Amino acid sequence: MTDSQRQMTGAEMVVQALKDHGVEHLFGYPGGAVLPIYDALFQQEDVRHILVRHEQGAGHAAEGYARSTGKPGVMLVTSGPGATNAVTPLQDALMDSIPLVCITGQVPTTLIGSDAFQECDTVGITRPCTKHNWLVKSVADLPRILHEAFYVATSGRPGPVVVDIPKDVQFATGTYTPPAPTDAHKTYQPKRSPEIERIRAAIELMAAAKRPILYTGGGVINSGPQASQLLRELVSLTGFPITSTLMGLGAYPASGDNWLGMLGMHGTYEANMAMHDCDLMVCIGARFDDRITGRLDAFSPGSRKIHIDIDPSSINKTVHVDLPIIGDVGAVLADIVGAWRQMAGDAKPARLADWWRQIALWRGRNCLNYKPNADVIMPQYAVQRLYELTRDRETYITTEVGQHQMWAAQFYGFEEPNRWMTSGGLGTMGYGLPAALGVQIAHPDALVVDIAGDASVLMTMQEMSAAVQHDAPIKIFILNNQYMGMVRQWQQLLHGNRLSNSYTEALPDFVKLAEAYGCVGLRCQKPGDLDDAIQEMIDVRRPVLFDCRVANLANCFPMIPSGKAHNEILLPDEATDEAVATAIDAKGRALV
Amino acid sequence: MNQPLQPPASAYFITEEKEPSETRTLAVLVDNEPGVLARVIGLFSGRGYNIESLTVSETEHEKHLSRITIVTSGAPHIFGQIKSQLERIVPVHRVVDLTLTARAHGQDGAIERELAIVKVAGKGEQRLEALRLADAFKAEVVDATTEHFIFQITGRVSKIDQFIAIVAPLGLVEICRTGVAALTRGKDGM
Numbered sequence: 001m002t003d004s005q006r007q008m009t010g011a012e013m014v015v016q017a018l019k020d021h022g023v024e025h026l027f028g029y030p031g032g033a034v035l036p037i038y039d040a041l042f043q044q045e046d047v048r049h050i051l052v053r054h055e056q057g058a059g060h061a062a063e064g065y066a067r068s069t070g071k072p073g074v075m076l077v078t079s080g081p082g083a084t085n086a087v088t089p090l091q092d093a094l095m096d097s098i099p100l101v102c103i104t105g106q107v108p109t110t111l112i113g114s115d116a117f118q119e120c121d122t123v124g125i126t127r128p129c130t131k132h133n134w135l136v137k138s139v140a141d142l143p144r145i146l147h148e149a150f151y152v153a154t155s156g157r158p159g160p161v162v163v164d165i166p167k168d169v170q171f172a173t174g175t176y177t178p179p180a181p182t183d184a185h186k187t188y189q190p191k192r193s194p195e196i197e198r199i200r201a202a203i204e205l206m207a208a209a210k211r212p213i214l215y216t217g218g219g220v221i222n223s224g225p226q227a228s229q230l231l232r233e234l235v236s237l238t239g240f241p242i243t244s245t246l247m248g249l250g251a252y253p254a255s256g257d258n259w260l261g262m263l264g265m266h267g268t269y270e271a272n273m274a275m276h277d278c279d280l281m282v283c284i285g286a287r288f289d290d291r292i293t294g295r296l297d298a299f300s301p302g303s304r305k306i307h308i309d310i311d312p313s314s315i316n317k318t319v320h321v322d323l324p325i326i327g328d329v330g331a332v333l334a335d336i337v338g339a340w341r342q343m344a345g346d347a348k349p350a351r352l353a354d355w356w357r358q359i360a361l362w363r364g365r366n367c368l369n370y371k372p373n374a375d376v377i378m379p380q381y382a383v384q385r386l387y388e389l390t391r392d393r394e395t396y397i398t399t400e401v402g403q404h405q406m407w408a409a410q411f412y413g414f415e416e417p418n419r420w421m422t423s424g425g426l427g428t429m430g431y432g433l434p435a436a437l438g439v440q441i442a443h444p445d446a447l448v449v450d451i452a453g454d455a456s457v458l459m460t461m462q463e464m465s466a467a468v469q470h471d472a473p474i475k476i477f478i479l480n481n482q483y484m485g486m487v488r489q490w491q492q493l494l495h496g497n498r499l500s501n502s503y504t505e506a507l508p509d510f511v512k513l514a515e516a517y518g519c520v521g522l523r524c525q526k527p528g529d530l531d532d533a534i535q536e537m538i539d540v541r542r543p544v545l546f547d548c549r550v551a552n553l554a555n556c557f558p559m560i561p562s563g564k565a566h567n568e569i570l571l572p573d574e575a576t577d578e579a580v581a582t583a584i585d586a587k588g589r590a591l592v
Numbered sequence: 593m594n595q596p597l598q599p600p601a602s603a604y605f606i607t608e609e610k611e612p613s614e615t616r617t618l619a620v621l622v623d624n625e626p627g628v629l630a631r632v633i634g635l636f637s638g639r640g641y642n643i644e645s646l647t648v649s650e651t652e653h654e655k656h657l658s659r660i661t662i663v664t665s666g667a668p669h670i671f672g673q674i675k676s677q678l679e680r681i682v683p684v685h686r687v688v689d690l691t692l693t694a695r696a697h698g699q700d701g702a703i704e705r706e707l708a709i710v711k712v713a714g715k716g717e718q719r720l721e722a723l724r725l726a727d728a729f730k731a732e733v734v735d736a737t738t739e740h741f742i743f744q745i746t747g748r749v750s751k752i753d754q755f756i757a758i759v760a761p762l763g764l765v766e767i768c769r770t771g772v773a774a775l776t777r778g779k780d781g782m
Contacts, residue, residue, distance in 0.1 A: 127631060128638050132682040135626070152682060187623065188682045313676035316669070 001178065010139045011036035011170040014103060017146035018047050020178050023074050025050055025065065025441050027058035031078025032118060033105030036170035038076075050441055050470055053462040055082050057434035059089020060460070063098045064435030065442045067421045068396055070224055072099035072153050073438065079105045080118030083164070084125065088428060090160045091129040095425025096247060097222055099158035101149050102126075108168040109137055122164045131159035132188075136166070139174035147179040156190025157311040158222055190310055194327035199335045201323055202282070202306050203343055206336075209280035211355045212240045215263065218247030218424070219285015219309060219329045221417045227330035228252070228417040231284065233337050239352055241359055243271035245286050246409055247424045254413035260359070261368075264292040265560050266406040269367035269569055270359055272558075275300050276566035277358070283307045285329040288319040289425070298565030308332045367558045367571050368410055377527050379404065379479045379550040383411040383451065386477060389534050391415075394446040396439045398422065398432040400456030403485035403556045408451040430459030433476060437463055440472040447475070447538060454480040455504055464517040467543040475537050475544045481552045482507060489555045514545035523547040611667035615644065616691040617702055617774045618675070619782050620660040623683035624650050631681050632660055641674055642666055645706075645749075647771035657685070661774050688782040690774050697778065704774040708752045713740040714763030722762045729755045740765070 008016065014037050018026065027050045030038045041049050052058040055077045062073025073093075077086050083104045093100040107116040123135045132152050134145045145163055153161045206212060214235065220227050228251040235242050235258050242252050243263040252259060261268030263275055275281065281303045286292070293299040299319060307314070307321040308329060315324040325332055370380045383404075397412055398421040399405040405422055414420050421439060423431035432450040440448040450457075457478055467474050487502040514521030520542050524533040530548075537544045557572040564570075622628045629648055636643050645663035650656075664674060671689060678687045690702035710731070712722045719741070726733065726743045729751065735742035740763075745755055749772060756767060776782065 123627060124630070127627070128634055131680075187685050311676075311680070313673065313680055315676070317673055 001176075003175075006176045007173060008176050009036065009040070009171060009173050010136075010142050010165060011040040013139070013142050013174070013176050014146065014165070014170070015040045015044060015047060016176055017143065017150075017179075018074065021147075021150045022071070023047055026074040026076055027052055027061040027065070027438065028076030029053075029055050029058055029078070029082060031080075031082050031105065033079035033107060033167050034076060034082075034103075034170075035105075036167065037103070037105070037165075049076070050437075050466070052434065052437075052466045054460065055085035056088050056430070057437070057460055057463040057466065059086050059100070059102070060092070060428070060431050060434035061438030061441070061463070061466075062100055062102075063089060063093055063096075063431075064398060064421045064438030066093075066098050066100060066438075067221075067435075068418050068439040069442045070418060072101050072150060072158075074101045074103070076103045077105070078118065079107055079122065080120045082118075083120055083122040083162075086162075087125060087129055088426075090126055090162065092423055092426040092428045092431065093160040094129050094131070096423065097158050097218060098160070099153040100160035101153050102130075102160060102162045104162060104164045105170070106135065106164045106166040109166045110168065112166065122162065126162045129160070130162050133162035133164065135164045136169050139169050139172040142169060142174065143177045148185070150179070151185060152188060155185075155188065157219075157309075157314075191312075191326050192310070192328040192331050194308075194325045194332045194335060196335070198323065198325045199332070199339050202325060202336060203339045205280055205304055205306060205323065206238065206240075206282065206340070207343065207349075210351055211274075211278045211358075212238070212280040212282065212352070213260075213274050213278040214240050214242040214282050214284060215244070215275065215286055216242060216248045216251055216284045217245040217286025220248055220251040221285075223285065223310075223329035225417060227285075227328075227333055230330060230333035230337055232256070234333060234340070237337065237340050239349060240282070241274055241356070243267070243275065245289065245292055245424070246422060248286065249409060249420045250414035250417045253415040255415060260363075262409050264289075265294065266410065266556055266558065267560075268410075269365050269558055269571060270362040272560065272566040272569050273362045274359055278303045281305045283309075283321070284333070285309065287314045288317065290318070293319060294560045295563060295565050300566070365571060367569075369572055370554075370557075372527075373551065374527060376551045377524065377530060377548060379407050379481070379554050380411055381527060382477075382479055382530065382548050382550055383407050385530050386449065386451070386534055387412045389531065390447055390449065390538065393538075394443070395419065396421065396436075396443060396446055396448045398435040398439060398448070398450045400432040400450070400452045400459075401427045401429045402453045402456060402487075403481075403489065403554075404451055404453040404456075404479040406486075406556045407479070412451070429453075429456035431456075433457055433460045433474070434463045434466075436474040436476070437467050437470070437472050440467070440474050441470065444472075448472075449475045449477050452476050452478045453485060454478055454482060454507055454510075455484045458508075461513070464514070464519055464543060464545065468518045473541050473543055475546060477534075477537070477546045478510060478548055479550050480507070480510070480547050481550050481554065483552060485554075486556065492555070493561065510545045510547035514543075517543075517545075519543040519545055521545050521547070523549065525549045611669065613665050614668055615663060615665045616671050616689055617704060617772060618662045618664060618678070619686075619688045619690055619774060620662065620678055621685040621687075621782070622658050622660060622681075623685070624656045624658040625683055628658070628681075628683050629660070631683070632662075632678065635677055635681065636662075636664070636674075639677060641670065645771040647773055661772055663772050686782065688776075690776055690782075693776050693782075697776075699777055702774045702776050704748065704772050705746060706749050706752055706770055706772050707744065707746045708756070708767060708769040709734065710743045710745065710756060710759065710767050711740060711765040712743065712759050712763050713765050715739060718762050722759055725755070725758055725762075731755065
């Protein structure tokens with residue numbers, strides 16, 4: 001790049017920086033304060049802009065893009081309402097550690113603070129929902145800040161950042177400096193490699209454990225495919241059983257011998273019982289979320305705990321651990337696997353035999369069992385059939401939030417990382433449809449299915465229009481029970497079956513809605529017709545809204561009821577109306 | 593461990609904090625850039641940590657560094673969390689728990705000092721009594737008329753609290769305090 005080539009406007013710098021950071025797609029919505037950047041985008045072909053229908057959709061699409069590729073997602077929105085609409089995906093990305101670079105337009109610097117048209121204090125509003133944010137007051141600072149933004153979003157524990165660029169800075173001309181690969185950040189330098197003494201201490205604990213369990217999370221996925229590979233190696237070397245949080249599904253294959261299924265509030269009986277009774281818990285890239293631990297004072301009372309995390313603030317936040325190891329999951333697992341090989345060789349220790357016998361008993365409870373029905377589609381059955389008919393393809397699954405999300409996690413078997421996109425920490429209804437759009441843009445030839453609920457999907461339904469525009473053949477598989485099912489389930493458990501506002505009285509006709517958007521609408525009401533209908537959905541190369549009418553009152557089990565410990569989990573065969581009604585005593589009502 | 597609270601029903605595990613509260617003084621070295629104080633304060637309010645006292649000023653002009661001194665209180669287990677959360681803020685260089693550092697060296701605490709300026713208005717014997725007290729506390733008169741004094745007093749927080757309590761009935765008008773400035777004892781920096 002010659003000196004004269006490096007002279008450019010702020011808007012051109014934004015596009016140049018995107019190219020220099022390898023960005024191929026960004027998601028956004030134009031408006032007054034970002035028009036110069038949209039003009040610069042118009043005059044080039046390297047970076048493709050995906051126009052959405054609402055800024056929240058841009059954010060979730062960028063999240064889906066990021067989660068399925070391992071690259072940062074990028075979104076571009078205007079000032080004021082554009083920025084405030086981005087807040088939900090920013091917080092979502094913060095809680096699920098998704099690298100997301102959000103560029104917002106701002107009113108000209110001279111108007112900041114004057115309550116100008118479409119002005120808001122973007123850095124003030126987004127400060128608590130980003131890893132870091134910047135208001136760029138001079139074009140001279142812009143290149144440095146743009147490079148820093150990508151660095152902060154993708155380093156350490158990934159997360160969202162906002163770069164707020166006033167319109168006069170976008171118009172101003174300055175000198176662009178390309179990113180320098182060796183640039184060490186002056187303050188933000190997350191520790192990646194663990195201390196060797198900690199690795200030794202971990203090996204000692206692991207070699208002596210009689211009832212160990214690996215409890216893994218989204219950190220394994222974030223660390224990259226190599227980390228998942230090392231995790232699989234560690235499981236086969238040690239013979240330890242393994243469970244995962246919602247965010248970590250796919251790091252270890254669901255078909256693997258040592259897989260116990262997901263843990264937590266709607267996790268499997270065997271996973272939760274093993275967590276409760278273990279003598280050594282190795283937490284890898286997870287954060288002891290309250291949906292995982294249940295009641296803290298009864299959480300795995302007899303175990304020593306090792307916690308591997310890149311973020312020191314995750315250590316001892318809610319659960320005291322005996323051996324924290326700060327570092328990148330991939331780097332830590334490489335050291336542990338290496339040390340284990342040196343110490344123990346490849347032999348699977350026979351001392352775990354009793355533990356596996358116990359686990360086999362728990363597995364024998366068949367906790368995901370449900371009563372099949374010949375006339376009505378059970379939601380679990382729908383997910384199972386979807387899994388069977390899509391498992392041999394390159395399939396990516398996104399979800400909304402609620403019962404359908406838990407059934408997807410329980411009944412869809414994930415074999416690979418980065419194939420499962422869901423809103424875990426924030427629990428954002430409306431995440432799955434735009435996330436599917438983002439995934440499809442990143443993987444145009446893959447099958448991308450949003451397992452949705454009828455309530456969630458209406459929150460971001462407008463992005464079907466974006467899917468049609470960008471030829472993204474996403475499949476929206478709606479488990480339609482006409483209720484906010486998880487809300488209703490909690491009302492049944494907690495609030496005397498008073499179903500306050502959880503029944504959606506006037507749902508749209510999803511088939512007609514699909515047609516109105518220019519998509520394909522399919523409806524299925526009978527279990528016998530389901531396979532053919534799913535096959536039709538897969539075969540059509542266009543976006544599909546699939547209205548799968550399921551049993552209206554099915555509930556999601558197993559469930560750890562409020563105020564109970566892991567070993568007090570409620571199983572479906574025990575979940576009679578009476579058991580549900582008495583599962584939570586008065587004291588427990590505060591807890592859920 | 594804490595016992596759960598009674599209903600009203602909630603979606604979360606709610607416990608009553610029963611650990612005794614203690615006080616710590618933290619020194620936070622940050623880049624002196626717009627919004628950095630808001631990030632620190634926002635972290636405290638957003639995560640429900642307490643601020644008893646807060647002092648901020650640029651301390652190294654050439655390096656654009658500011659030093660924030662925060663006196664915080666809470667259950668002992670929370671301080672490690674506060675430190676880690678502060679260290680996550682991008683423009684934060686270092687965080688040192690001065691109280692913990694002092695304890696590690698067998699000391700009671702760090703050197704902690706505060707400055708207050710105190711306006712007292714009155715006439716006659718009351719005014720003289722205020723002046724005598726000021727003298728006893730080594731407070732300096734920085735402004736005066738026949739009807740008032742402004743005293744400047746420095747020292748430990750407890751000394752300033754005591755002085756203010758004593759002059760209160762003698763026509764105390766208003767007080768301004770700087771908050772705590774703190775350094776560790778000995779030759780080493782933070």
